[in-house]
Amino acid sequence: MSQQMLADAVGVTRQTIIAIEKNKYSPSLEVAFKIAGVFRCPLERVFSYE
Amino acid sequence: MVVRNDKLRWIGGSLALANLAMFLIWGWGTLFFLGLVFGSVLFAAGWWADEIDLTNELPLLVSLLGVVIIFGSYFFFVFANLEDVTEGFKRFVGAxxxxxxxxxxxxxxxxxxxxxxxxxxxxxxIQRAASRWGYGVMVAGIWLVVGQLVLGMFVEQAWINSYFGAYLVANLLFLVFVVAELVTIAARLLYYRRGVIGV
Structure with missing residues (x-):
């Protein structure tokens, strides 16, 4: 899945997806759940707190 | 892999070269210098298109340079020619x-x-976090201007009241707004570049 497709699916810009991937932005709970929903897996498998 | 944006490079390069030529032929001119700087910025953005966020960072960078050059030139004239109000107003509208x-x-x-x-x-x-910086600068600047006005009222020194006329105070307040805006833009650029975690 491309960054643009994921961005469109969760309703953010591609730059935000890039920032999340690079650990430069912590998304809101709403966006985090949407991303997990797109990948059909639990939230803790997509995100972890360090 | 380096991703380049040919359209931006072409537009930026042409703008920079055209303004450089006019700058060299006709000498100093804010407009040509401005064109040269913006052309160079666009060219650089096209060259490093994978490094810079074209949607957010490029307009902010151009705004930052634009405000610095255009209003820098304006304030340089105003504070050097405080008696020439008409020309100052023309330059303000032009800027x-x-x-x-x-x-x-x-x-x-x-x-x-x-x-x-x-x-x-x-x-x-990012807008919220950057606005806090700009707001802080604006509040500090306004307090400074208010402070010197109050000083002029209590300390009845003729030079304070004559020097800080309405025209200068108006321009000082305008300078405060411009500096606050510059700080906001710079903070936004920094947050886009370095990330916005825990602010």
Whole structure:
């Protein structure tokens, strides 16, 4: 899945997806759940707190 | 792999070269210098298109340079020629028009290149965090201007009241707004570049 497709699916810009991937932005709970929903897996498998 | 944006490079390069030629032929001129700087910025953005966020960082960078050059030139004239109010007002209107033209041009270019859509939650978070910096600077600046006005009332020194006339105070307040805006833009650029975690 491309960054643009994921961005469109969760309703953010591609730059935000890039920032999340690079650990430069912590998304809101709403966006985090949407991303997990797109990948059909639990939230803790997509995100972890360090 | 280096991703380059040929359209931006072409437009930026042409703009820089055309303004450089006019700058060399006709000498110093804010307009040509401005064109040269913006052309170079666009060219650099096209060259390092994978490094820079064209939708957000490029317009901010151009705004930052535009405000610094256009209003820097304006304030340089105003504070050096405090008695020439008419020319100062003409330059103020000219600076505003020039800045609007630059902003419209760059935003149109970026919109044509990348339809990034509306600002999302990250853009809004960055705007909020950067506005706090700008607000702090604005409050400090306004307190300084108010302070010198009050000083002029209590300390009845003729030179304070004569020096800080309405024209100078108006321009000092305008300078405070411009500096606050510059700080906001710089903070936004920094947050886009370094990330916006825990602010």
């Amino acid at each position: 505003l028009i020039l800045l609007v033209i630059v902003e419209i041009t760059v935003h149109s270019l970026v919109a044509a290149e990348d339809s990034g859509g509306n600002p999302d939650e990250r853009d809004r978070a």
